[in-house]
Amino acid sequence: KQEVTQIPAALSVPEGENLVLNCSFTDSAIYNLQWFRQDPGKGLTSLLLIQSSQREQTSGRLNASLDKSSGRSTLYIAASQPGDSATYLCAVSSGTYKYIFGTGTRLKVLA
Amino acid sequence: NAGVTQTPKFQVLKTGQSMTLQCAQDMNHNSMYWYRQDPGMGLRLIYYSASEGTTDKGEVPNGYNVSRLNKREFSLRLESAAPSQTSVYFCASERYSMNTEAFFGQGTRLTVV
Numbered sequence: 001k002q003e004v005t006q007i008p009a010a011l012s013v014p015e016g017e018n019l020v021l022n023c024s025f026t027d028s029a030i031y032n033l034q035w036f037r038q039d040p041g042k043g044l045t046s047l048l049l050i051q052s053s054q055r056e057q058t059s060g061r062l063n064a065s066l067d068k069s070s071g072r073s074t075l076y077i078a079a080s081q082p083g084d085s086a087t088y089l090c091a092v093s094s095g096t097y098k099y100i101f102g103t104g105t106r107l108k109v110l111a
Numbered sequence: 112n113a114g115v116t117q118t119p120k121f122q123v124l125k126t127g128q129s130m131t132l133q134c135a136q137d138m139n140h141n142s143m144y145w146y147r148q149d150p151g152m153g154l155r156l157i158y159y160s161a162s163e164g165t166t167d168k169g170e171v172p173n174g175y176n177v178s179r180l181n182k183r184e185f186s187l188r189l190e191s192a193a194p195s196q197t198s199v200y201f202c203a204s205e206r207y208s209m210n211t212e213a214f215f216g217q218g219t220r221l222t223v224v
Contacts (some may be wrong), residue, residue: 004153019189043115043201044154044215089154091213098144098169099213101153 002027002094006102013080014110021075021105023090028068031093035064035075038087038104047088048075080109113137117202117216124192124223132187132219134202140214142205143185144169145177147198148218154201160185192223 003026013019023033032051036044048064049058050073056065063076077084087106091099118133120210141162143160146169147156158177166177174196181183185204189196203214 036215041218042216044203046212046214048170049212054182091154098156099154100219101155103151103153 002030002092002100004092004102005096006088006090006105008105009067009103010106010108012108013111015080017080018076018078019080019107021077021088021090021107023073023075025071025073025092025094025100026030027094028071029094030068033064033066033073033090033092034099035062035073036089036091038089040087044064044089066084080107082111083110085109098100115202115204115214115216117200119219120217121220122222124189124221126193126223128192129188129190130192131189132200132202132221133184134186134189134216135184136202136204136214137183138202138204138206138214139182140206141182142207143179144203144213145175145185145187146201146203147171148201157187157200165184188222192221194223197221197223 005024033089034049035047050066057062066073089104090102115136144159145157148154160166160179163182178186200219203213205211205213
């Protein structure tokens with residue numbers, strides 16, 4: 001059974017710092033991996049989608065990498081801003097149940 | 112540019128009551144999903160519809176039923192609500208059931224007392 005783990009569960013950094021969020025999964029047979037952002041009381045917003053054949057995707061200050069063989073993905077946020085404060089969720093698409101989600105990393109960027 | 116719309120946003124039910132959560136998308140997507148989000152558990156798939164006319168169980172389907180009314184709408188019904196169904200429910204859609212970006216609604220916060 002696919003399991004997705006995100007470490008750390010919470011992270012607090014000063015504004016301007018570059019940071020890395022981690023996601024690991026147990027079954028490397030995935031179709032894709034998606035990173036989402038969730039603001040308190042809100043729905044999920046897709047940030048980056050990495051297909052199984054890709055190694056990384058970039059959007060603005062965000063860069064996500066995928067290493068299927070080791071079951072890992074990282075989300076790199078450059079020059080963090082207070083507006084980046086949110087919960088970041090990683091989800092892998094594999095098998096019948098479509099996306100399997102991690103429990104997220106709650107990020108706080110201090111001004 | 113509505114995307115995925117869920118109604119209602121908040122609901123309080125008494126144990127044993129029934130209700131239907133509504134979801135509609137205006138992006139002409141084929142696949143639609145219902146998830147629940149609980150603290151410390153992440154999002155878990157309840158039911159999904161890979162295409163109009165089909166529905167399948169997800170990881171936690173017990174106590175729920177779904178209807179894919181048409182391509183736009185996918186409803187989730189609780190026939191006899193239980194306190195264990197207190198959760199935040201999210202509807203999502205995507206163009207096809209694999210390898211495409213998923214779009215989520217704003218969620219329905221349901222409390223069963």
